[in-house]
Amino acid sequence: MKVLVINAGSSSLKYQLIDMDTEKMLCKGNCERIGMDTGRFGVKTFDGRHFQDLKTPIANHKAAFQKVTEILVHPKYGVIKDLSEISAVGHRVAQGGDLFKTSVLITDEVKKGIESLIPLAPLHNRPELDAINACQEVFGTELPMIAVFDTSFHSTMPQKAYIYPIPWEYYEKYKIRRYGFHGTSHRYVAHHVAHLMHQPIDDLKIISCHIGNGSSITAIANGKVVDTSMGLTPLDGFMMGTRSGALDPSVVTYIMKQENLTPDEMDNILNRQSGVLGVSGYADDRDVTDAEIKGEPRAVLAHQLMFYQIAKYIGSYAAAMNGVDVITFTAGLGENQPELRYDACRYLRFLGVKIDAVVNDETIHGKEGKVSTFDSQIPVYVINTNEELMIARDTRAIVDKLKYAKTEDKTVIDPEDI
């Protein structure tokens, strides 16, 4: 069974075709600058072929999907003979709110649900819904399409973790609460580390650190999310590439007053000009590291701050679960920044955490595995996250169930079943 996985933004569309019999990626690619004068389109195949067009107009998501269909069966760059080989499409959707606690088959009702959540995630759910519609126009509505939500893995959080201590009416009126994001990544990592440890996920207390441009840390006990650092939006939590994380709310209102900013302007500053960028002047961690090596004090500070905040989150989630059995690092920085892992874990020596400096330094660029010493009381793993594979697995699971049962409730699956 071949599954096409789609991750759409307002001006971009990432796609990946996965053969679910082997769980191997057949090809992946990107449409960028959708709706602009010149778009970019590319593909890379499992066997090293690649194609890129940096100056092709892509009017909208529908045009993007048409390009995808062409390349998938292309004589030179294609990986399948016919589009009918694709059994299903899995769509990443950011915000499932309290409507979608699991992945679901996309129906008209599901689309209405995704639409109803646009106010909570305007920058995500709107283009994702557009992409789903465009995808159905191109592939037809007969092809099963599944929505996999960034939030749904977090839906097991208890109220004490998701309620913000603000007037209750805002929770009731506007559904303001912690939702959490990166759920598909945390779910993949949690299952994968349990597999690597040869332990059932039900016996583990996992702290999963997804550290990229956007970062979140999640506490997972017995396979269920107990708490997570992102909240109503992906701005919550700790310092990221360009985002501040949680703040003294008076910092927000104070700056707004001093600079005479609207809420949207303030939101923009805290999302795009803050975090590592705000402190050091650099957003990409490789630039921060270069500047740190040159001795720029604010680059040094930005790293110290971020590593310190990560360590504090791990400490707090150890308390949340009354212990921790394994700590994992994933995503751009988690997988490629040994300094981060080493320095953050240095704060955790009191828990018996010990990093193997040599192994840690070597575990980058696609390597994964344990980076703690043999006598570390809590093992620390680097895991290469694979949200696309997780989306494809959910997609396959739902499609498989559909084949055997046509009753409506069977279209909703529990991720635990996968």
Next chain:
Amino acid sequence: MKVLVINAGSSSLKYQLIDMDTEKMLCKGNCERIGMDTGRFGVKTFDGRHFQDLKTPIANHKAAFQKVTEILVHPKYGVIKDLSEISAVGHRVAQGGDLFKTSVLITDEVKKGIESLIPLAPLHNRPELDAINACQEVFGTELPMIAVFDTSFHSTMPQKAYIYPIPWEYYEKYKIRRYGFHGTSHRYVAHHVAHLMHQPIDDLKIISCHIGNGSSITAIANGKVVDTSMGLTPLDGFMMGTRSGALDPSVVTYIMKQENLTPDEMDNILNRQSGVLGVSGYADDRDVTDAEIKGEPRAVLAHQLMFYQIAKYIGSYAAAMNGVDVITFTAGLGENQPELRYDACRYLRFLGVKIDAVVNDETIHGKEGKVSTFDSQIPVYVINTNEELMIARDTRAIVDKLKYAKTEDKTVIDPEDI
């Protein structure tokens, strides 16, 4: 040596006269509703005499100080014969910014410094400065007066703890950073628990939980603050009686947009209508407990949330210091809410923390001491905070130094010297 301690608000003035030879409180009292139609004025003496006038106009801080001088030498309610017995006055000042890293003798220059910090703490520094001036009018400028800052104990924090990950210019232009508050309380508690443990404070990693209407948690290693939960303002940190603590900044901007609120209105909601009040409908913890006993779900939730957030802070500060040797609870709730201490510490069993339920239940209403079991790996103490005594100690120390040395730099003392 007798020291008068003053804690002034915009419409209130708390005072306490302390005999520093014995460190005993001679009398304490309150002027309330200053500047309103009818004020309230009262005193309680060390030997049980007390006086209260609930309907006396108190025009301003000067009038309040005049009432204080009258009652101190009053034939029936007085505790001294003559005002000349008072050797010095210690004033609590909330915000010392980065100007005042220790307690100082109040000079014209110091007053200018306090004034310059008003933008950072308008509700505090303004009335405190007014009170200092009124006090000098009544007692004369010859009487040494000392300013003791809520923030100064926190001035040892490293940058990684006090820099917010927002654009750097806001730190430079507006001095937006974490300052921390309750410093005098945390300092008192830290020294007192070291004393009770018969250990030098320099050898201890202390997590001090000041839980009242306003709450903050501070990590203190070797007698120096490493991190603290309150920040630019006392709104930062975790859930309090009516304050939200730190939030996803998007929650702030989202509500502002939905409800069309100004920054000041939003600030007010997060300071006065949030926290335990926002979740449960009750601000005073005794009311929350009553409602919890009656089974009101939001009262139950408010407690769960608060205790959980406290536990997470303790976990994060254990990471900040790479360990913890003692946990302390103080202030209204810390001293009187055994459920809070028990439930918060239940999250910390993985650190070997064990509360003695019986002793814990008994340690209320002015009792203090260890509430953990004998085999708890980390002792937990209840300490009755005494900010007034701490202010009086600083005041005495500075006055003592003044007597022996007249050089200007000797007017600044290091709290470590006390």
